[in-house]
Amino acid sequence: MFGLIxxxxxxxxxxxxxxxxxxxxxxxxxSSNDGYVISRSDEVKALGVDMRIPTFRTSEIxxxxxxxxxxxxxxxxxxxxxxxxxxxxxxxPEIEIYSIDEAFVNLTGIEDLQSLGTDIVNKVxxxxxxxxGIGIAPTKTLxxxxxxxxxxxxxxxxxxxxxxxxxxxxxxxxxxIDDVWGxxxxxxxxxxxxGVKTAWDFTKLPQAWVRKNMTVTGxxxxxxxQGIPCYQMDLMPPTKKNICTSRSFGSMISDEAIIxxxxxxxxxxxxxKLRQQKVYARSVMVFIHTNEFRKDLPQYFKNVIIHLPVAxxxxxxxxxxxxxxxxxIFKEGYLYKKTGVVISEIxxxxxxxxxxxxxxxxxxxxxxxxxxxxxxxHPKIKLAIQGDGQKWKLKQEKLSQRYSTNLKExxxxxxx
Numbered sequence: 001m002f003g004l005i006x007x008x009x010x011x012x013x014x015x016x017x018x019x020x021x022x023x024x025x026x027x028x029x030x031s032s033n034d035g036y037v038i039s040r041s042d043e044v045k046a047l048g049v050d051m052r053i054p055t056f057r058t059s060e061i062x063x064x065x066x067x068x069x070x071x072x073x074x075x076x077x078x079x080x081x082x083x084x085x086x087x088x089x090x091x092x093p094e095i096e097i098y099s100i101d102e103a104f105v106n107l108t109g110i111e112d113l114q115s116l117g118t119d120i121v122n123k124v125x126x127x128x129x130x131x132x133g134i135g136i137a138p139t140k141t142l143x144x145x146x147x148x149x150x151x152x153x154x155x156x157x158x159x160x161x162x163x164x165x166x167x168x169x170x171x172x173x174x175x176x177i178d179d180v181w182g183x184x185x186x187x188x189x190x191x192x193x194x195g196v197k198t199a200w201d202f203t204k205l206p207q208a209w210v211r212k213n214m215t216v217t218g219x220x221x222x223x224x225x226q227g228i229p230c231y232q233m234d235l236m237p238p239t240k241k242n243i244c245t246s247r248s249f250g251s252m253i254s255d256e257a258i259i260x261x262x263x264x265x266x267x268x269x270x271x272x273k274l275r276q277q278k279v280y281a282r283s284v285m286v287f288i289h290t291n292e293f294r295k296d297l298p299q300y301f302k303n304v305i306i307h308l309p310v311a312x313x314x315x316x317x318x319x320x321x322x323x324x325x326x327x328x329i330f331k332e333g334y335l336y337k338k339t340g341v342v343i344s345e346i347x348x349x350x351x352x353x354x355x356x357x358x359x360x361x362x363x364x365x366x367x368x369x370x371x372x373x374x375x376x377x378h379p380k381i382k383l384a385i386q387g388d389g390q391k392w393k394l395k396q397e398k399l400s401q402r403y404s405t406n407l408k409e410x411x412x413x414x415x416x
Contacts, residue, residue, distance in 0.1 A: 004143040010101035011039035017129035071396035117159035137162040141224035144181040172200035182221040246340025250395035261387035266341040267322035274313035282345035286325040291337035302329040
């Protein structure tokens with residue numbers, strides 16, 4: 001049996017942990033740069049506010065219903081996610097962290113699934129303040145489906161178990177085909193044209209038709225809905241094929257020096273991630289583009305790939321080549337909105353070149369010291385070219401405190 005544990009309205013719930021006065025009140029969290037809605041409380045969902053709706057289109061309803069608005073605080077959310085996952089890991093045989101707010105668990109051999117599910121829900125809520133639901137079923141796809149019922153219907157008390165064929169069929173009949181994990185919008189349209197409206201309808205299709213029209217992935221989903229496991233626990237995170245760091249600017253920028261600061265900071269973060277994974281990059285891609293939504297302004301989109309002479313995870317080298325690429329593609333006369341650095345051709349080791357003049361042993365020691373000093377969320381050492389980020393930083397007008405990671409912003413309690 002598999003379990004899928006999912007945090008309810010995770011970003012909103014993280015904000016409410018440290019602001020209990022917001023419980024029961026409408027709350028939204030905005031994307032990077034405060035661009036659009038990415039998390040909604042149940043109260044906001046009831047008002048009809050859609051996900052990914054642009055912020056400028058919500059101003060009237062926010063004011064009318066006094067919706068509490070927060071900018072994305074990924075430092076806080078990442079820390080809270082780690083706390084949730086550690087509690088789950090202590091109570092199950094195996095855990096696969098699927099996303100920042102979801103985890104699959106292996107419950108093979110557990111006899112009293114209801115008690116275990118209830119125990120996990122209560123421990124996570126008590127230990128972190130984050131409400132979670134758990135769906136339990138013979139396959140991962142069915143566990144995902146069960147989790148939807150656990151969150152949607154209060155009668156389950158956040159734990160839904162599909163452990164009989166009767167329960168499975170009923171759940172499939174009540175699930176719209178576009179709510180099935182693993183079936184994309186293109187497949188949904190194709191299935192709708194064939195008269196498939198529910199997950200149950202999908203399972204009644206001939207397996208040969210599914211294999212022919214939806215490839216092997218669709219066939220596996222079809223089998224999983226039948227109760228046949230096709231996806232096992234993935235306990236080792238896959239090696240990343242590339243690492244990307246990009247940000248939209250808080251306002252449009254034309255100054256080459258300011259954009260160079262942003263690219264240097266993105267490149268430095270990519271290098272740090274490479275060292276954390278103990279891997280090396282063979283190429284660096286840099287991209288810049290204007291605001292595609294401003295049709296009244298000249299548009300420019302460009303990227304360039306720089307192949308490195310020696311695979312590296314050295315911050316200074318990666319910044320050097322990233323800036324070299326940036327100089328190739330930068331053009332005067334445009335207002336830029338976003339830039340980024342993508343590290344690719346990742347290798348497990350680095351082979352030095354015949355004409356390599358860098359003392360890599362010394363550089364490696366330097367990077368180790370830098371990483372130790374910059375271990376927390378407030379880097380103490382960086383290259384001068386990275387600047388202070390003030391002129392290109394994200395727009396975060398409603399940012400909450402980093403309550404759990406910064407002692408200066410820790411919550412204060414009045415005992416009067």
